[in-house]
Amino acid sequence: MRKNNFSLQIICAIIFAVELFNIARVLFWSQSGLGTRNNRIYFSMYCLLILVAALWLVLRRALKRAPAGVQWNAQYAVTYLILLWHMGLNTYDLYRDPAAGTTVLTTALLGLALLIQSPPWYSAAQFVVGYLVFRAIMAPLLDVGGRLNLTITFVVALAVSLANAHHNAVMLKQQKQIIEINAKLQQLVQLDPLTGLLNKTTVECWAEQVLCGLERAERSSGLTLFLADLDEFKGINDRYGHPCGDHVLVETAEAMRRAFPDAAGLGRVGGDEFAVLYDRPLTQAQAMNLGQGLVERLGTIQWQGQPLAIQCSVGVCICTKPQCTYQQLYAETDQMLYQAKETGKGRCCVQKLEYAEKEPFEEACV
Template sequence: MGKVQNLFRYGLLEKMRISSYIQQEFLQENVRKNNFSLQIICLIIFVTEFANIARVLFWSRSGLGSRNNQIYFSMYCLLIFLGILWLVLRRVLKNASLRSQRTVQYAVTGLIFLWHIGLNTYDLYRDPSSGTTVLTTALLGLAFLIQAPPLVSTVQFSAYYLLFRMITAPLLDAGDRLNMTITFGVALAVSLANAHHTADALKKQKQVVEINAKLQELLQLDPLTRLLNKTTVECWVEQTLGDPGRANRSGGVVLFLVDLDEFKKINDHYGHPCGDYVLIQTAEAIRRTFSNAAGLGRVGGDEFAVFYDCLLTESQVLALQEKLAEQLEAIQWQSQPMMVRSSVGACICTHLQCTYQQLYAETDQMLYRAKELGKGRCCIRRLEAEDTHERKKNRAEV
């Protein structure tokens, strides 16, 4: 008995829940599918019920003169009204939350199904041999066309079945009641299977997307520091430099190259674990210092690139270099100060036709000059528009 209870609790009930992993995606898919299905249902309603109204008005001998035709005419008009109501609500709730949209979908669907129960019940009161074709068609249409979470489907079909037992079943013989009970069960099974297959497909789809995103991340990021790798930095800067509207938005760009001074000595003296730790901490220091940068990357063993897609003044560049120097000086390995220092080259570029190779070469020259002047320094080059014969270069050194 305990095994049966556990199977029910952890097997069946578990399948009745939509995993939180895909709840939002399942909700979006529900709303999308149900929107389309209800449009199809409304089209069928309008074509069928207008034909029925025409039949009552023009092809019936008594027209609206008989009580029976008046009831049918009213029922047809009511269903058309429900179709129009859905189309109006769909437009009104276009920008509403997905949950609100889905709630309205279920409410309108429920009203349409109740209409079919009412019509079939009236048919049976009028003619006990008329059968349950109307209700059966609506039931299977609901199961195939309207998607809902398993728990909602179970509650929904159970409520409809109880309503059927109270209103329509007393008019049927035992065989018809059994057939309708089986039909309700089949409809519920179809609805649950539909929800399960959708959830399973969404789960696999999301996993594939996440795997692809992870692979893309691995292609773009340096595995040690989690900064952009050299190829990604180059592509990103080239894309920015090639943007036709860049000049109107920012007026220029700035590229920094940061190279750790005497990093090899740290590796040789303390070992590679310490060297890796210093690189990771340097990356964190760069993140904190250049928090407004458009891109941060590791472009060499101990060389880092920082890219701004807007102009900075020379004083701003120097202030950032000083802030970085303070961050690097605070790095410790096993409570021992590492005395990490860096040389920085920077290029402030307002030249609209500048390529990444040109920008990198100019910045690299400044980095080389900073190291030549004694390391722990920052050298800046301003790269402006070219004239016919020469490029204007202004240098500032600290």
């Protein structure tokens, strides 16, 4: 549609330039002016084509916000009117002088085929109907060679239009495939291939973006970071093998999706270490409940029908402190994770980084 709009602007500019010159030629450079019927017919034809071009420019602006189908129909209608105009002018030329030739129509056919992009069905309809009109009106005025040449021109114009449509369809399909491939590559860059969760780099970038806005944000804004580490994961790998270990990691990711359904981000930041991001500060009670919910869900993981008694330790940091970097937040959360492991594993410890630096940290474990 954009290509056709641009092409029609060029065509309209050519029409204005050429037909205004022709009008001036009739009015000022012809000895008879509008005194003869012939000049009046040509003058009327030139004015008619200028009117069609002006009509298109008005329609183009009026239909700017119209549905694409309406705009396409307007484009094709104007295109067909231009083709019929050239056919009518060439017919009159031939009635006046059988040796005038078909240059006017030939130029219009090839020009529209090259410049106007249209669906194959429309191209076929346009050129077939145009050819039938030509056979009915113009063919009796031409000799055998002229009819053959113009027939070939119609066929070539149709072939050019169909080739253009096919080329653009292939190009658009390739562009769509490139966009889909880029989207998949972008997804692969951001996701952990085993679990489908965010990878470590993406988790860090996302958290940094939230933290960067903390200093300008209101007191109630902030984020919450969970770090969960599987307890005795190495023993699972040693006892059941790495396929079982991978199964546990995948099941842990699924358990996290169920335990944190409204989290802003879930990620795998290490071998058996996972992160959960909330783009708001949770209460200590909420953080405790969510952490314990994950611990309970992991206890249901099985391998080949046997329960594995998987446990994890969870460290949580609720941050509303400005000028806090992700490294600082991660270190504080990791400290809570270490504390959970030190106090018996399968536990959740929470720390709250307050807005003002002078306020003490609040810690709780369950």
